[in-house]
Amino acid sequence: MIGRRDPTAAAPSAKRSWLAVAAMFALNGGLFGTWASRIPSVTARHDLGGGELGLLLLMLAIGAIASFPLAGRAADHFGAAPATLAIGVGYAVALPLIALAPSVPFLAVALCLFGAGHGAMDVTMNSWAGEAERFIQRPVMSSFHALWSLGAGVGALSGFAATSLGLGLVAHFFVMGATLWATASWLGHIGWRSETRDRAPGARRFPLPRGALFWIGLVAMCSALGEGAIADWSALFLVSVTRVSEAQAALGYAVFSVAMVAMRLVGGVAISRLGAVRVARLAGCLAFAGVLLAVLSGQFGAALAGFALLGLGYAMIMPLAFTRAANDPETPPGVAIASVATLGYGGILIGPPLIGFTAHFITLHYAFALLGVLALVIIAKASALAPPTSSAGGAEPFPQ
Numbered sequence: 001m002i003g004r005r006d007p008t009a010a011a012p013s014a015k016r017s018w019l020a021v022a023a024m025f026a027l028n029g030g031l032f033g034t035w036a037s038r039i040p041s042v043t044a045r046h047d048l049g050g051g052e053l054g055l056l057l058l059m060l061a062i063g064a065i066a067s068f069p070l071a072g073r074a075a076d077h078f079g080a081a082p083a084t085l086a087i088g089v090g091y092a093v094a095l096p097l098i099a100l101a102p103s104v105p106f107l108a109v110a111l112c113l114f115g116a117g118h119g120a121m122d123v124t125m126n127s128w129a130g131e132a133e134r135f136i137q138r139p140v141m142s143s144f145h146a147l148w149s150l151g152a153g154v155g156a157l158s159g160f161a162a163t164s165l166g167l168g169l170v171a172h173f174f175v176m177g178a179t180l181w182a183t184a185s186w187l188g189h190i191g192w193r194s195e196t197r198d199r200a201p202g203a204r205r206f207p208l209p210r211g212a213l214f215w216i217g218l219v220a221m222c223s224a225l226g227e228g229a230i231a232d233w234s235a236l237f238l239v240s241v242t243r244v245s246e247a248q249a250a251l252g253y254a255v256f257s258v259a260m261v262a263m264r265l266v267g268g269v270a271i272s273r274l275g276a277v278r279v280a281r282l283a284g285c286l287a288f289a290g291v292l293l294a295v296l297s298g299q300f301g302a303a304l305a306g307f308a309l310l311g312l313g314y315a316m317i318m319p320l321a322f323t324r325a326a327n328d329p330e331t332p333p334g335v336a337i338a339s340v341a342t343l344g345y346g347g348i349l350i351g352p353p354l355i356g357f358t359a360h361f362i363t364l365h366y367a368f369a370l371l372g373v374l375a376l377v378i379i380a381k382a383s384a385l386a387p388p389t390s391s392a393g394g395a396e397p398f399p400q
Contacts, residue, residue, distance in 0.1 A: 012190040012191065012192065014135070014136045016190050017132045017135055017136060017190065017192065018132065018136060018140060018143075019187050020081075020132075020187055020188045020189075020190045020192060021125065021128050021129050021132045021144055021188075022143070022144055022147040022187075023147075023183065023184040023187035023188050024084050024085075024088065024121070024125040024128065024184060024188055025125060025129070025144045025145065025147040025148040025151065026147045026148065026150060026151035026154075026180075026184065027088055027091075027092070027121075027151060027180050027181060027183075027184035028088075028091070028118065028121050028122065028125060028148060028151065029147070029148035029149060029150065029151030029152035029153075029154075029155065029257075030151035030152065030154050030155040030176070030180040031091055031092060031095050031117075031118070031151075031155065031176070031177065031180060032118055032152055032155065032231065033151065033152035033153060033154065033155025033156040033158075033159075033231070033253065033257065034095065034155035034156075034158055034159060034172070034173065034176045034177075034180075035095060035098065035114065035155070035173075036152070036155070036156060036159075036231040036232055036234075036235070036253050037155060037156040037157075037158065037159020037160065037162075037235065037250045037253060037254075038159050038162070038163075038169055038172065038173075039053075039232060039233075039235055039236060040235050040236055040239060040246050040249065041163070041169055041246070042098065042099075042107070042169065043236070045169070046103075046104055046107060048104075049360075050356055050359045050360045050364065051356065051357065051360040052104070053356050054352070054353045054355075054356025054357045054359075054360065055108075055353070055356075056104070056107060056108055056111055057111070057232055057352040057353045057356055058353040059108045059109075059111045059112045059115065060111040060112065060114060060115035060118075060352075061115060061350050061352070061353060062112060062115065063111070063112035063113060063114070063115030063116035063118075063119065064115040064116060064118055064119025064120075064122075064345065065119060065342075066116065066119075067115075067116040067117075067119040067120035067123075068119055068120070068123055068338075068341070068342055068345070070120065071083065071087065071119070071120035071121075071122075071123035071124050072123050072127075072338055074087075074120075074124065075123065075124045075127045075128075075194075076196060077196065078194075078196070079193070079194025079195065079196050080124050080125075080127035080128035080130075080131060080194045080195070081128050081131075081188075081192040081193075081194040082194065083124040083194075084121060084124040084125045084127075084128050084188070085185065085188055085189065087117060087120045087121045087124060088121060088181060088184060088185070088188075089181065089185075090113075090117050091114070091117030091118060091120075091121050092117075092177040092178070092180065092181035093177070094110065094113045094114040094116075094117045095114065095173045095176070095177040096170060096173040096174045096177055097110040097113065097114070098110045098111060098114060098169075098173065099168075099169035099170040099172070099173040099174075100170060119345060122341070122345050123338070123341060123345075125144075126322070126341065128192070128194065129141060129144045131192075131194060131195055132192075141319050141322060141323065142264045142265075142267040142268060142316065142319040143264065143265065145264050145315075145318060145319050146260070146261045146264035146265050149257045149258075149260035149261040149264060149311075149315070150257070150261045151180070152231070152253070152257045153253075153254050153257030153258050153261065155176065155180075156250055156251075156253040156254040156257060157250075157254050158172065158176050159172070159235075159250040160247055160250040160251060160254065163246050163247040163250060164247045208339055208342055208343070209339040209340055209342070209343060210339070211330065212328065212330075212384065212388075213325060213328060213339055213340060215381055215384035216321050216324050216325055216340055216384050216385060217321070217339065217340045217342070217343035217344060218343065218377070218381060218384070219280065219317060219321060219377070219378055219381050219382065219384055219385060220317060220318055220321035220340055220343060220344035220347065221343040221344055221347035222317075222347070222374040222375070222377045222378050223283075223287075223313075223314045223317035223318060223344075223347070223374075223378060224317075224318065224343075224344045224345060224347030224351065225347040225350060225351035225354065225371075225374055226287060226310065226314055226351060226371045226374055226375070227314050227347075227351070228347065228350070228351030228352050229351040229352055229354070229355045229368070229370075229371060230252075230253060230256050230307065230310060230311075230371075231253060231352070232351075232352035232355075233352060233355050233356070233359075233364065233368075234249075234252035234253045234256065234307060235249040235250055235252055235253065236249070236364060237249075237252070237294075237303070237364055237365070237368060238251075238252045238300065238303060240364055240365070241298055241303070241364070241365045242298065242299060242300040242303055244300050248300070251304065252303070252304060252307050253307075255304050255307050255308050255311070256307040256308065256310060256311040257311065258308075258311070259307070259308040259309070259310075259311025259312045259315070260311040260312070260314065260315040261315075262312070262315075263311070263312045263315035263316060264315045264316065264319065267279075267315065267316045267319060270316070271316075271320075275386075276320055276323075276324070276385045276386060276387060277382050277383050277385060277386050279316055279320065280316070280317065280320055280378065280382035280385045281378075281379050281382040283312075283313045283314070283315070283316055283317055283378065283382075284313065284375050284376070284377075284378035284379035284382060285313070285375075285379060286309050286310075286312045286313035287309070287310050287313030287314060287371070287372075287374075287375035287378065288313075288372050288375035288376060288379070289306075289309050289313075290305075290306040290307065290308070290309030290310035290311075290312075290313060291306065291310065291368065291369065291371045291372035291375060292306070292372065293305055293306035293309065294306030294307060294310070294368060295365065295366065295368050295369050295372070298365075310371070313375065313378075317378065318344055320385045321340055321344060321385060322340065322341075324384075324385050324386075324387070324388070325339075325340040328388065329388050354370070355367050355368070355370065358370060
């Protein structure tokens with residue numbers, strides 16, 4: 001049974017609705033970017049090797065993946081908006097817990113909680129975004145994802161500022177967690193009445209994509225694996241390969257995030273002119289070129305340019321995958337989006353430990369070459385993102 005927004009109730013304006021959801025995406029990205037920018041500091045504090053850091057990042061991934069089905073049920077039962085606002089509090093609190101961890105075991109627990117907050121909020125805020133998009137009646141999903149990237153870039157820049165000023169981890173994470181949450185909470189509390197629904201009898205507790213949705217999820221996962229790897233390893237890559245300072249290395253993820261924001265803001269125009277499949281193939285080519293530039297050059301400037309190309313390449317894949325899933329002719333939109341998100345967002349969190357374990361055997365420098373293989377998969381399977389009712393080069397329908 002579904003409960004929809006009461007049309008007779010006073011509704012927020014389209015602008016306020018967009019701002020509320022955009023604030024949630026910016027909060028999620030900002031907290032994640034803040035953590036990513038200080039990974040070298042956490043590594044140095046606990047004297048972690050590549051394998052140990054890989055295991056700790058795996059704890060973050062386990063927390064996130066375990067949270068997906070629980071967050072989905074919370075969004076259905078309580079509504080996506082209140083669930084997002086509540087989870088945002090826990091996610092913000094988990095950030096300083098990482099800095100306060102006195103030992104590696106406590107750090108593992110803190111990262112698991114942080115991953116759970118990140119993953120749970122990913123699910124609920126995208127559900128809220130779907131509701132807002134239907135209310136606004138314009139395709140604004142990519143703009144929400146742009147705000148996630150913008151928030152991540154702000155978080156990364158805060159790491160650059162904190163290390164440049166000599167600000168400790170605890171103070172940095174407390175200030176950023178409190179500031180980001182307070183701003184997002186102020187913009188997000190607009191009295192939004194979310195849809196609610198009861199869980200269907202016999203529904204799978206942990207939905208995975210099947211059939212055509214599997215290939216959509218695979219393309220999304222390849223992009224997300226790379227995105228997660230850049231988030232957690234770009235700073236260490238720049239420190240170890242290009243021999244720059246920790247403060248300079250924090251710019252790597254910032255450049256990547258800014259490139260993603262720029263592409264997502266113009267993504268709708270690109271899709272209308274080139275079509276979903278051509279945009280996806282071009283995205284894969286840009287990502288592949290970015291990997292070659294970063295891995296083969298060994299120079300700071302060239303590596304930053306490579307990260308920018310990777311940001312441009314990865315930017316549109318997740319929004320394209322969500323839109324295609326929402327228009328699947330065989331599966332209801334909610335189930336389709338949830339199943340693709342399981343692979344996609346799981347990829348963001350599986351990527352970092354995968355790079356870490358590979359780096360243990362072939363060094364971090366060459367472990368990044370794995371991202372090139374993933375980019376080739378995106379190019380090969382871009383046709384999976386074709387609109388189901390038109391040709392591969394056609395424009396994408398607006399989700400109904």
